[in-house]
Amino acid sequence: MLNLTMVKNLNQQLIIFMVAAFFISCSGRNNKAVIKFSIDSTSIILNNLGEASLVQVKNVYSKNLDSSNLLSVIALPGELDSLQDEIVVKGHYLLQGDSILFKPDQPFKKNKRYLVESFIGAEFATVSKLFSGTIKQNLQPQKQILKR
Incomplete structure (x- = not known):
């Protein structure tokens, strides 16, 4: 027994x-998206989006992707800049296939660093985070610093 x-x-x-x-x-x-400059450095490309993320983007894109906060591009100050302000780069977004293109209103400046933050595909918690105890209280964006 x-x-x-x-x-x-x-x-x-x-x-x-x-x-x-x-x-x-x-x-x-x-499943993190790949964030990089285009070959000619005139735009920023976000690709390698998963299917769920692509559906999310297409839903937002049909409403107006430019007004969403799924993706932001910020010009970081240089070490010698007198003003240490982070400036939001204005531009527009294009959905091409499974990629998002960000085209700035003004061209990217050479030797300048840009912070790209993406909430596309961001999750509050996954099963592995639940088991490991590393769940955070707020949604964390994917961040990438690019230098032109």
């Missing part, structure tokens, strides 16, 4: 472990 109880207990623990391992392995994929 004792052995049967131990076997049932062991089976339950094994099933729980297998289910947890399945969820951790499924959520461990790296």
